[in-house]
Amino acid sequence: MPRFLTLIRIDEKNAPAEGPSPELQERMGKLLEEITKAGVMLDTAGLTPTADGSRVTWEGGKLSVTDGPFTESKEVIGGYSISQCKDKAEAIEWTKRFLSLHEDYWTITAEVRQIAEG
Secondary structure, eight states: OOEEEEEEEEOTTTSOTTOSOHHHHHHHHHHHHHHHHTTOEEEEEEOOOGGGOEEEEEETTEEEEEESOOTTOSSEEEEEEEEEOSSHHHHHHHHHHHHHTSOTTOOEEEEEEEOOOO
């Protein structure tokens, strides 16, 4: 069964400073329980702000390290999940359910990509 990586992109500058509301956290907890019991979810987590991150680049035969925040980025990866689904349509359906849990003031984009196996 194929595995999928879903990258959750958020506009870090316009995301609620206090993070997800308690109601959203409760809805996410219920969906995560459902998707885990269905045997679909393999791993998921939110990520700390880009201010805590670093980018390591290989360019022109040289390595460089840039510490966050990454001000040139409008959207950043705020979380991820790895799921095992029968096909891409199922992975997208679970992703749509996750995004729909959020209040209207959130702007979130999810990128669903199949993991290359073998």
